[in-house]
Amino acid sequence: xxxxxxxxxxxxxxxxxxxxxxxxxxxxxxxxxxxxxxxxxxxxxxxxxxxxxxxxxxxxxxxxxxxxxxxxxxxxxxxxxxxxxxxxxxxxxxxxxxxxxxxxxxxxxxxxxxxx
Amino acid sequence: xxxxxxxxxxxxxxxxxxxxxxxxxxxxxxxxxxxxxxxxxxxxxxxxxxxxxxxxxxxxxxxxxxxxxxxxxxxxxxxxxxxxxxxxxxxxxxxxxxxxxxxxxxxxxxx
Numbered sequence: 001x002x003x004x005x006x007x008x009x010x011x012x013x014x015x016x017x018x019x020x021x022x023x024x025x026x027x028x029x030x031x032x033x034x035x036x037x038x039x040x041x042x043x044x045x046x047x048x049x050x051x052x053x054x055x056x057x058x059x060x061x062x063x064x065x066x067x068x069x070x071x072x073x074x075x076x077x078x079x080x081x082x083x084x085x086x087x088x089x090x091x092x093x094x095x096x097x098x099x100x101x102x103x104x105x106x107x108x109x110x111x112x113x114x115x116x
Numbered sequence: 117x118x119x120x121x122x123x124x125x126x127x128x129x130x131x132x133x134x135x136x137x138x139x140x141x142x143x144x145x146x147x148x149x150x151x152x153x154x155x156x157x158x159x160x161x162x163x164x165x166x167x168x169x170x171x172x173x174x175x176x177x178x179x180x181x182x183x184x185x186x187x188x189x190x191x192x193x194x195x196x197x198x199x200x201x202x203x204x205x206x207x208x209x210x211x212x213x214x215x216x217x218x219x220x221x222x223x224x225x226x227x
Contacts, residue, residue: 004158033214042120042161042204042217056213091158093215104149105206105215107158 002026004108006092014015014097019076021111025094032075035091036066037062042070043091049075051095082115089113120135120145122205122218132194137221139205140187146208148188149215150179162190171204195225 005024005040013019025032033045046065047057051072061067064082069075079086089112093105121140147166151199153160163172165181165188172179176199177189179187188205202222206215 007130009156031213035217040219041208041221043215045214045216048213073199089129089156093158104147104164106161109149110156110158112156 004022004092004094004106006090006108006111008111009109010011010112010114011064012116014116015084016081018078018080019082019113020076021090021092021113022074022076023092024074025092026096026106029072029094029096029106031095031105032069032094034075035093036079036090037091037110038087046077056070079113082113084115087113087115119216120158120205120218122203122221124221125219126222126224128170128224128226131196133225134191134193135195135223136189136191137203137223139207139218141207142179142186143207143209145196146185146206147192148181148189149206150188151206153204153220183223186191192223195223197225197227199223200225212216 007022009018030035033048034046037043045058046061047067064080067077068095093106093107125136144210149164153159163179165197168185169184176193182187194215202220206217
């Protein structure tokens with residue numbers, strides 16, 4: 001399967017713990033995005049990378065959140081000192097900038113985070 | 117304020133009926149995507165439209181992008197239970213990179 005993959009698919013943690021999620025984009029895509037989705041809402045943008053550069057961060061991304069894409073391939077999203085309000089589906093997407101129909105984003109299956 | 121408004125929020129119909137869902141905005145988008153999402157899964161791309169007035173067909177689904185590239189519609193002909201799901205529209209503004217999503221239309225097609 002050459003689509004976007006995310007790991008883990010589900011994560012249950014206790015409040016105050018740190019968690020890290022991984023995203024592997026479609027191999028030829030140079031842009032990678034993180035979104036958060038809560039029940040009954042559409043995905044909300046968190047941040048995105050072009051190659052290894054983090055180009056934009058949402059105000060939703062508090063200081064407890066950090067994302068990296070060290071070699072311009074896979075990315076990690078870390079949440080420190082988790083809070084119950086962090087419970088959500090975390091979605092990763094990738095796209096190929098500079099190609100016809102650019103910015104069409106292809107999503108992974110998501111990581112469902114539950115903070116107890 | 118939601119940048120992209122989708123309507124209706126919920127739609128429940130019988131198998132065989134036709135339906136249209138809408139995605140409206142006051143902003144102009146360089147491209148707009150429609151996705152379908154199942155519970156517990158990520159959104160799956162259905163179509164991208166980029167040209168004002170563009171119409172694309174995907175089997176029983178017809179997508180239209182408004183002339184001013186501010187709105188879009190999705191029409192389903194002869195709906196089937198397998199069409200059940202959350203339909204999301206997402207717009208990308210020129211040079212913005214990120215997508216802005218509506219809150220979706222939850223469609224239920226009863227057999």
